[in-house]
Amino acid sequence: MTAGTDPRVPPVAAGDAGGAEGSPAGAAGALDVSVKQVRREQLHQLVRSKPFLVGALILLWWIVCAIFGTSFAPYSATAANIVSTQLAPSAAHWFGTNDVGEDVLSRVIVGARDILEIAPLATLFGTVVGTTIGLAQGYLRGAFDMIVGRIVDAALSLPTVIVAFLFVVAVGPSTFTLIMVIGFVFSLIIARTVRTAVLGERDLDYIAAARLRGESVLHVMFVEILPNVLGPIIVEFTVRLGYAIFTIATLSFLGFGVQLPTPDWGADIAVNSNYLAAGYWWETLFPALAIASLVIAINLIGDSIEAVLVQ
C-alpha cells in the first residue's frame, strides 16, 4: 500500500509529484519524500478551503450528537408524554413536541446516531467490495469483465433507492441488512469507476515490469495498481457517503430503514408528515433540516476533496 515501496509510482492522486521534482527517474527516497510533501500540501489546501471547513464543522456537530447526544439532549428522546403532545416550539421545548409528546429537539439530536453508524459502514463495505471487483474487471478483462459488466448494468438500470428498497423489503429491515444492501448496490457503481481507472493503468510499463518479475495477479492488482487509482476511489467514497445518507434516510422514510421508536430523522418525518395538513409543522420540518444539513455538509467535504485531488 505504501507508495514508498514502489519507486515507479506516478500516483493519480498526486499527479504533479513527478513534475514538481523534475525528473521522475530520481532516487526512490527522493520521490518518497515528494509524495509525502504533495500529500501534506493537499491537506493544507483542504484545511484552507471554506466549503470544506463549513462541511466539516456541520459533520462534526452531528458526530458529537451521534456519540454523546443522549447525555446532553434536554429530554429523553423516547419519553412519551400524553399531556404534552403537539406543543409548538417554546422555551421548554425549542423544537416543540410530537404526536406522542416526545421532545422533537431531543429526537433530532439523538436521531443522528443510527444514520451516522450505518452510512459510513455501508460505504466502506461498498468501497472495499467495489474496488476489488473493479480491479479484477479492469485488469483481467475478458469474459469475467463482460459478465460482471452486464450484471452491473442491469442492477443500475433501476434507481439505487429502488434496488435497495426491493432487497431490504425482501430480507426485512435491520441495521445489518441496510449496511449489506446499500454496500452491495454501491459496490456496483464503485466497481464501474475503478474499472475505468484501472483501464488507464494496465498498459503502463510498471505493470508489464511487475508481470515480467513474476508477481502474482493479486500482487499486481493490489500492490501495483491499487495505490495508483486511490485518488478516484477516495473521491468515489465521499460521493457515495452522501448518497448513502440520502438512501438510508429515504428507506427510513418509506418505512424500511431504521425502525421506530428508535429516533430517526427519516422515520420521524414519515410519521409526523401525517399531521402537516393540521398545521403541526415543527415535528416534520426540524428532522428534514437535519437531513438536509448532513447531506449538504458531506457534499461540501466531498467536492473540496475532489477539487484538491484532481487539480
Add this chain to the structure above:
Amino acid sequence: MAPYVLKRIGLALITLVLLSMIIFFAGQVLPGNAGRAILGPFASQQAVITLDHKLGVDRSLIVQYWSWAIGILHGNLGTSYQQQAPVSSFIFPYIGRSLKLAAFAFVIVVPLSILGGVVAALNRGNVVDRVLSTTSLSLSTVPEFVSGVVVIVVFALGLKVLPVSANAPPGASFLVQLKYLILPAIPLVFILFGYIARMARAGTIEALDSDYVRTATLKGLPRWVVIRRHVLRNSLLPTITVIATQTGYLIGGLVVIEKLFVYPGIGTLIVTAATDKDFPTLEAGVLFIGIVYLSATLIADILYTMLNPRIRLGSAE
C-alpha cells in the same frame, strides 16, 4: 447507423432479462416462504403447504421464473396476494397518475434547467454562475421528501398559496388539477435541475470556446445571434442525453414524493405492496420502473446518435 441502433436494442433487451431475474430473485426467492409470510407465524404447517402449492412457490426456481416471465410477456403480471385480483386489473390507473405528475415536473424542469445552465455559462466564473451552480448542486443532493417537507411548510402552511394535498377534489378542471400537482412537482424539479443545468452549462462553455463561435463573433454577428444560432444548437446535444436518462430517475423519485403527498400513483402502490408483503404487485411495479428507465436510456442513446452529425454522417459513409 441501423446496425448501431439494433445493437443498442439488443443490449437493452439482455439488460431487461437480467433485470427481471434480479427482481424475481428479490421478490420471490429472498423473502423465503411466501405461504408463511402471508399466513403469519401462528398458521399451521399444513395450511402453509397448501397455500404454497396454490401459489405455485413449491416448484423449482427455474420453473417459477419461466412461468412468471412467460406470464408477463402475455400481459399477465401475476395475482396480487392482497387484492386477490390480477395485478394487471388495477395497476394502470396508478401508472397513469404517476405519469401525469412526472410529465408535469418534466415540462417545468427542462426549459428551466437549460436556461439556468446557459445563463451560468454566459456568466462563467462570476457570482451568478457560482450561486447557480452551488444552489443547484446542493438541491440535487437533498432527498426529495426533505425538500418536499420544506416546500409544504413554506408554500402551503406559511404563505398559504398552494394546497397541502396533491389530490384535487373529484371533477376538478385540468388547471385546478395542475395547481394541486405544483408542490409535489417542485422536489422532483430540484433533483433534476442540478444535473441538466450542469450538462447545459458544460456544453455551452465548450461551444463558447470553439473556433466557429469565435469566427461568428469576429465576423460581426450580434451576440444574441451568435448564441442562438451557433452556441445553443451545439451545446444542447449532450443535454438531451442527460434529460432522457434523468427521466428514469424522475420515475424513481415518485416513490418518495407520492408517499409524502399521499398521491395514489405507482410509488404509493409499490410502498403499500411492500408493507403488505404483496410481492407480485411489488415486482410488477418495480419492473415497470425498470422498463421506463431502460427505454429512456435507449431513446437517449439513439437520439444522440441521430442528432450528432459526426456519428450520423460518419457511419453513413
